[in-house]
């Protein structure tokens with residue numbers, strides 16, 4: 233897999249430095265068994281980004297648009313990790329009218345948060361450049377900034393009741409960012425404890441059918457999964 237970064241629009245950030253940040257995101261996932269083989273073209277685009285384009289390029293490459301700019305490495309990492317997650321869960325295989333697309337969006341939000349936390353530690357140990365070591369704390373600061381407004385729940389049951397209420401809206405609009413964030417925060421703890429869960433998420437768009445409700449969807453995933461215990465863990469963390 234190679235990263236091809238378009239030079240235009242990144243403000244005062246150098247492409248060579250951006251490449252280090254994006255590679256750092258890829259290695260963070262590689263450490264837990266997630267490897268993407270297709271090449272990725274990354275462009276700056278404030279109007280449409282951040283997003284990954286559904287259609288692949290002529291050589292099977294993915295195109296990612298980001299709106300992050302300048303030397304805000306934490307913002308570049310945050311945005312790229314989200315789109316990288318869409319790529320490794322093979323977003324292009326999900327049907328257009330998929331009722332649980334919001335779940336994929338929430339996993340991608342989780343990928344960003346999880347990555348910020350891992351990079352806040354890995355850049356202390358082995359930063360891409362020696363003089364970036366002190367930058368590691370910025371990943372934690374950005375994590376705090378992104379999650380400060382997230383709701384917290386006393387129990388898994390309370391979370392499920394809250395999510396059930398949001399479900400009708402989520403089915404028609406998978407991009408309810410504040411809801412995606414709360415789901416991501418709810419799942420973060422178990423993904424930090426068991427990062428192997430990421431391999432199970434990579435299966436969500438392989439032959440998966442919606443079912444009548446979210447519980448059915450999760451149980452369809454479990455049936456097809458090579459890691460049913462991982463699916464159980466994710467489901468029970470959401471109260472299903």
Ligand SMILES: [Zn+2]
Pocket residue numbers: 314318337340
């Ligand atoms: Zn997304």
